[in-house]
Amino acid sequence: MARLVLKFGGTSVGDIERIKNVARKVKQEVDAGHQVAVVVSAMSGVTNQLVDYCRSISKLHDAREYDAVVASGEQVTSGLLAIALQDLGIPARSWQGWQIPIITDDTHAKARIQRIDTTEVAKRMDETGEVAVVAGFQGVSERARIATLGRGGSDTSAVALAAALNAERCDIYTDVDGVYTTDPRIVSKARKIPRITYEEMLEMASQGAKVLQTRSVEMAMKHRVRVQVLSTFEQAPGSDYPGTLVVDEDEIVEQELVSGIAYSRDEAKVTLVGVEDRPGVAARIFGPLTDAAINVDMIVQNVSEDGKTTDMTFTVGKADLDRTVQVLEKAKGELNFRRLISDANVSKVSVIGVGMRSHAGVAQRMFKALADRGINIQVISTSEIKVSVLVAEEYTELALRALHTAYGLDAA
Amino acid sequence: MARLVLKFGGTSVGDIERIKNVARKVKQEVDAGHQVAVVVSAMSGVTNQLVDYCRSISKLHDAREYDAVVASGEQVTSGLLAIALQDLGIPARSWQGWQIPIITDDTHAKARIQRIDTTEVAKRMDETGEVAVVAGFQGVSERARIATLGRGGSDTSAVALAAALNAERCDIYTDVDGVYTTDPRIVSKARKIPRITYEEMLEMASQGAKVLQTRSVEMAMKHRVRVQVLSTFEQAPGSDYPGTLVVDEDEIVEQELVSGIAYSRDEAKVTLVGVEDRPGVAARIFGPLTDAAINVDMIVQNVSEDGKTTDMTFTVGKADLDRTVQVLEKAKGELNFRRLISDANVSKVSVIGVGMRSHAGVAQRMFKALADRGINIQVISTSEIKVSVLVAEEYTELALRALHTAYGLDAA
Numbered sequence: 095m096a097r098l099v100l101k102f103g104g105t106s107v108g109d110i111e112r113i114k115n116v117a118r119k120v121k122q123e124v125d126a127g128h129q130v131a132v133v134v135s136a137m138s139g140v141t142n143q144l145v146d147y148c149r150s151i152s153k154l155h156d157a158r159e160y161d162a163v164v165a166s167g168e169q170v171t172s173g174l175l176a177i178a179l180q181d182l183g184i185p186a187r188s189w190q191g192w193q194i195p196i197i198t199d200d201t202h203a204k205a206r207i208q209r210i211d212t213t214e215v216a217k218r219m220d221e222t223g224e225v226a227v228v229a230g231f232q233g234v235s236e237r238a239r240i241a242t243l244g245r246g247g248s249d250t251s252a253v254a255l256a257a258a259l260n261a262e263r264c265d266i267y268t269d270v271d272g273v274y275t276t277d278p279r280i281v282s283k284a285r286k287i288p289r290i291t292y293e294e295m296l297e298m299a300s301q302g303a304k305v306l307q308t309r310s311v312e313m314a315m316k317h318r319v320r321v322q323v324l325s326t327f328e329q330a331p332g333s334d335y336p337g338t339l340v341v342d343e344d345e346i347v348e349q350e351l352v353s354g355i356a357y358s359r360d361e362a363k364v365t366l367v368g369v370e371d372r373p374g375v376a377a378r379i380f381g382p383l384t385d386a387a388i389n390v391d392m393i394v395q396n397v398s399e400d401g402k403t404t405d406m407t408f409t410v411g412k413a414d415l416d417r418t419v420q421v422l423e424k425a426k427g428e429l430n431f432r433r434l435i436s437d438a439n440v441s442k443v444s445v446i447g448v449g450m451r452s453h454a455g456v457a458q459r460m461f462k463a464l465a466d467r468g469i470n471i472q473v474i475s476t477s478e479i480k481v482s483v484l485v486a487e488e489y490t491e492l493a494l495r496a497l498h499t500a501y502g503l504d505a506a
Numbered sequence: 507m508a509r510l511v512l513k514f515g516g517t518s519v520g521d522i523e524r525i526k527n528v529a530r531k532v533k534q535e536v537d538a539g540h541q542v543a544v545v546v547s548a549m550s551g552v553t554n555q556l557v558d559y560c561r562s563i564s565k566l567h568d569a570r571e572y573d574a575v576v577a578s579g580e581q582v583t584s585g586l587l588a589i590a591l592q593d594l595g596i597p598a599r600s601w602q603g604w605q606i607p608i609i610t611d612d613t614h615a616k617a618r619i620q621r622i623d624t625t626e627v628a629k630r631m632d633e634t635g636e637v638a639v640v641a642g643f644q645g646v647s648e649r650a651r652i653a654t655l656g657r658g659g660s661d662t663s664a665v666a667l668a669a670a671l672n673a674e675r676c677d678i679y680t681d682v683d684g685v686y687t688t689d690p691r692i693v694s695k696a697r698k699i700p701r702i703t704y705e706e707m708l709e710m711a712s713q714g715a716k717v718l719q720t721r722s723v724e725m726a727m728k729h730r731v732r733v734q735v736l737s738t739f740e741q742a743p744g745s746d747y748p749g750t751l752v753v754d755e756d757e758i759v760e761q762e763l764v765s766g767i768a769y770s771r772d773e774a775k776v777t778l779v780g781v782e783d784r785p786g787v788a789a790r791i792f793g794p795l796t797d798a799a800i801n802v803d804m805i806v807q808n809v810s811e812d813g814k815t816t817d818m819t820f821t822v823g824k825a826d827l828d829r830t831v832q833v834l835e836k837a838k839g840e841l842n843f844r845r846l847i848s849d850a851n852v853s854k855v856s857v858i859g860v861g862m863r864s865h866a867g868v869a870q871r872m873f874k875a876l877a878d879r880g881i882n883i884q885v886i887s888t889s890e891i892k893v894s895v896l897v898a899e900e901y902t903e904l905a906l907r908a909l910h911t912a913y914g915l916d917a918a
Contacts (some may be wrong), residue, residue: 110563111560113563144582148589150522151525151526151593152589154593155589155593156592158599159585159586160585161585162584162588162602163585166578166579166581166582167578169574169575169581170578173560173572173573174560174571174575176557176568176571177560177568178563180567180568181566187568187571188571188574190652238605239605289609328801436885476906
């Protein structure tokens with residue numbers, strides 16, 4: 095007997111039949127003797143509808159009110175799933191964030207979980223075998239206002255609850271059956287990864303793979319919560335772990351050099367031409383962007399040719415590009431650059447694997463594979479377990495396929 | 507300056523434009539210097555949708571989970587209206603039942619308000635002039651579960667809040683501009699009643715006029731809350747009280763003999779023929795119905811002709827008729843009646859007025875007016891301020907028009 099947390103996303107609870115299907119999956123785990131807590135998202139489409147309501151009343155809506163409005167979607171599914179479970183003879187009750195409580199800070203609309211008091215929930219699971227159906231995505235601030243965790247926050251709710259309940263595993267049920275070596279819609283030879291480390295999953299998520307929310311992976315890594323990503327809709331094929339397990343490096347016997355290849359079309363490139371080349375220039379450029387809450391990702395500073403000026407290139411989110419240009423043009427007098435060039439037609443492609451820590455030549459293989467296809471690399475950035483390059487957007491698919499083959503990831 | 511509670515029903519907040527319209531109405535009261543609390547229903551159609559979800563999962567759904575699901579509709583509108591008010595420059599915040607808190611008993615799905623702790627809400631209204639936007643229809647039980655007050659419960663929320671806040675008045679905004687002498691869709695000469703007593707309004711509501719929920723009128727009467735029923739959609743025509751004021755008898759200068767004529771098609775008639783005529787028979791008949799939570803309304807016991815048996819006629823809600831017949835047929839052996847006759851094609855028509863306390867002949871005028879049109883009276887029941895008769899359903903409109911004229915209520 096183990097304690098499990100199961101999380102079902104919006105597509106999995108998209109209508110009444112699907113909610114009943116989820117109840118049957120939960121019943122299987124209960125019948126197997128497990129103590130189960132379930133975290134649910136809103137029915138698919140509902141959150142978007144609610145967000146639209148808020149926006150159409152006011153673009154500058156109060157985030158606390160926005161939270162009260164959008165958190166209602168998860169409230170509905172938690173109640174409905176509890177009813178569906180009871181209908182199958184499984185004792186169950188719904189829990190809203192404020193009922194448990196899941197205490198958050200008060201940065202509304204993107205709140206962070208501070209702590210979860212599982213005393214009551216755990217007691218009821220222990221004593222009555224009742225399934226706790228928890229509304230995902232939401233908590234309550236110290237001021238007793240409803241707070242939401244930002245889009246995709248239900249993954250984080252689930253992992254945080256698994257950590258607080260000291261659960262054996264957190265199963266994230268979704269519409270794909272696991273984490274793939276790369277996007278199977280683009281690379282037909284993509285393979286499902288049976289096991290992946292927290293570090294790799296974190297890079298995959300933050301480099302564009304949308305299967306898990308980045309923050310949920312950070313939290314899983316921090317609290318060493320074993321996470322499984324698996325499909326709500328496909329039958330489990332007998333295996334203990336039909337999906338992808340996200341686990342500690344120790345749990346992975348055969349480690350690949352590169353585990354996966356991620357990509358993101360959400361990048362835009364900005365180059366400041368003819369910036370003065372002297373200490374403090376980077377701080378003066380990026381200070382105003384930080385103040386405007388614009389995240390800068392890759393940064394490259396060219397070697398100065400004349401010893402006086404240099405070019406500075408960096409990437410920002412595509413949605414932030416217009417604001418970035420505005421902020422920089424406004425500071426032009428102070429920053430003293432000659433020209434600003436921006437380009438939204440770029441993609442970031444990243445190869446990721448803990449194996450590259452102990453192996454040289456991983457980046458070199460990437461550069462060669464891209465060069466062989468005539469793909470020009472615009473910006474490079476690396477971390478201990480990742481190499482990312484920026485390429486023209488039109489080469490995205492070609493680059494993914496070339497790299498997938500180059501690192502021996504193609505399915506047989 | 508006065509403290510006001512305004513309540514807006516589902517049609518009034520039916521879409522984003524209407525919510526903005528409500529915000530403008532609230533702003534008028536704030537601009538006039540009033541302290542304002544607003545109670546809102548769910549957007550029209552939303553509650554029905556949520557109820558359908560629950561029913562389609564399980565007919566025997568847990569009322570506590572049903573409450574968590576359906577209460578979400580009011581949560582959404584409270585947040586949206588707060589945003590709309592802020593957008594007009596009016597400080598506002600939403601309050602869910604558990605946040606105030608509005609404490610209820612735990613008869614979920616038809617909970618009763620036990621008490622409202624207005625300390626925090628009143629403090630913020632006093633100190634900051636903030637408008638409190640309160641989710642109607644919902645509260646929280648002592649066990650910290652969400653509880654709803656039953657359909658139409660937002661009227662009760664509003665009146666209870668007005669009582670707790672010691673408000674000068676509770677304005678119930680709806681899609682009609684007041685309480686009418688009878689249904690204007692049937693009787694074209696129906697007039698809006700400028701002022702009506704609590705007692706009359708209570709009879710009007712419980713006899714079929716759907717403009718206010720019965721329980722909200724009871725509560726208004728108990729706490730002497732002045733209530734106004736008025737239209738969200740029509741401009742107020744200069745008068746201080748454009749709608750109908752529901753007030754104490756003292757506030758009404760010229761009291762009519764009869765204030766209004768209500769009707770209900772929701773009745774069904776049951777007759778038990780040949781019941782033993784001895785003490786305790788009524789208790790034995792109605793005991794099983796009470797146990798089955800079936801409300802019995804009008805009751806008539808015929809005079810016994812043979813000294814041994816009698817006929818017992820009574821009415822129940824049309825929706826309860828099938829169950830009523832089942833319960834009684836099951837108890838037939840014990841109750842020892844000869845035959846059960848039921849008839850769902852009946853209407854109850856009631857004339858209501860506190861004036862009849864001091865005037866004889868009110869009932870007689872009713873019987874004569876109906877007899878003149880050849881309408882047969884099946885059952886009669888009276889109270890101090892009301893005479894109700896049961897007639898064949900097809901005579902409903904004719905009866906209403908005849909009575910409206912007979913009591914001098916026709917508009918000039």
